[in-house]
Amino acid sequence: GQQVMQIPQYQHVQEGEDFTTYCNSSTTLSNIQWYKQRPGGHPVFLIQLVKSGEVKKQKRLTFQFGEAKKNSSLHITATQTTDVGTYFCAGLNTGNQFYFGTGTSLTVIP
Amino acid sequence: NAGVTQTPKFRILKIGQSMTLQCTQDMNHNYMYWYRQDPGMGLKLIYYSVGAGITDKGEVPNGYNVSRSTTEDFPLRLELAAPSQTSVYFCASSYPYGIGYTFGSGTRLTVV
Known part of the structure; x- marks a missing residue:
């Protein structure tokens, strides 16, 4: 069945450091x-990312969709304490629903 | 604009009891979903609906039932509650293949 895996499961960073979470699909x-x-x-x-190789930015956040459309990443530049939380990817295959990844919990140490 | 409203926010059930988790959306979204989230885990799809009168099972449907009589409402029924159903339940809605799900604030359920 559909599987969407995320790594790492947890990440602790000092405020100001960068952070990346990766999302990988079996399909x-x-x-x-x-x-x-x-x-x-x-x-x-x-x-939301749709196109192969697509890159989108939101201020300090950069999102990328892999060329093969099986993986994606979220990169945060110069983390702030407001970035604390869990980041989930959700992939849509040929069905009607998205399958959520396991999530990456981000802790930012001031 | 309320978005997706879930009630109740918290509930404690005894083993074997039943209850209905309510979910209402005012965005005229066709698609609605029920997810459960166990501590430190991701979201697992329980049931979903693509429109009034149409429902389908997700990844973890056992022990639950749903109905969709209107576009706005998508209640989730728990029959014979078990400790394994202790979780946070989120309802969500979207347009078909729409730009992102809108989630409700969740119902925290404990079965003792």
């Missing part, structure tokens, strides 16, 4: 979405 995805969930909160949509 080709038609698109991929990224979400952020603050501690105790609900997932909030960040961005």
